[in-house]
Amino acid sequence: MVASSAADRVDLAALGWDLSTVGELDHRLLKAPSIKLRSALCGINGDVVFGVDLRIRRPNAGEYLSATELHSMEHFLLAGFRRHLPAHFVSVGIMGCRTGFYLAFLNEGRARTICGVLEKVLTEIQAATTVPYARIDECGDYVNHSVEVVRELAREVSAARPAWLDAA
Ligand SMILES: [Zn+2]
Numbered sequence: 001m002v003a004s005s006a007a008d009r010v011d012l013a014a015l016g017w018d019l020s021t022v023g024e025l026d027h028r029l030l031k032a033p034s035i036k037l038r039s040a041l042c043g044i045n046g047d048v049v050f051g052v053d054l055r056i057r058r059p060n061a062g063e064y065l066s067a068t069e070l071h072s073m074e075h076f077l078l079a080g081f082r083r084h085l086p087a088h089f090v091s092v093g094i095m096g097c098r099t100g101f102y103l104a105f106l107n108e109g110r111a112r113t114i115c116g117v118l119e120k121v122l123t124e125i126q127a128a129t130t131v132p133y134a135r136i137d138e139c140g141d142y143v144n145h146s147v148e149v150v151r152e153l154a155r156e157v158s159a160a161r162p163a164w165l166d167a168a
Helices: 067-084 113-126 145-157
Strands: 032-042 050-053 089-094 101-105
Touching: 032 113, 067 089, 067 101, 067 113, 067 145, 113 145
Parallel strands: none
Antiparallel strands: 032 050, 050 101, 089 101
């Protein structure tokens, strides 16, 4: 388990994570939509990089996100986490299995904070009229976006808010 390398120095339970779901888990057990801590990597100077999985669909359940859902949600997550956690948000990446996203944070691993920001981003999507960074000079497939599709997806994830941390 990747997180074990940081467990001595970072109190992951105090950050609000269910320790039984930290690290790599059997994908047959994963619930969705959910948020779980995958890793907490300490640097030699005490900084910590947190890897967080935002799982939107259950693995191997035939519920894969479409290319447009993944792409537009990726853009909103990038814009939103950058705006709300400018000193801590590192990156967002799409899971190749099309069931969710990888999020990375520097020195911000509190489950409540990360869930709170995600909730804000999902709410902002409801009011958005355009997808961020969707101009031809900003995106590698700028025509492959849909506010309507991502709005529906945001609603789906928001509705599961009470169970987000129940990841497996
Ligand atoms: Zn793009």
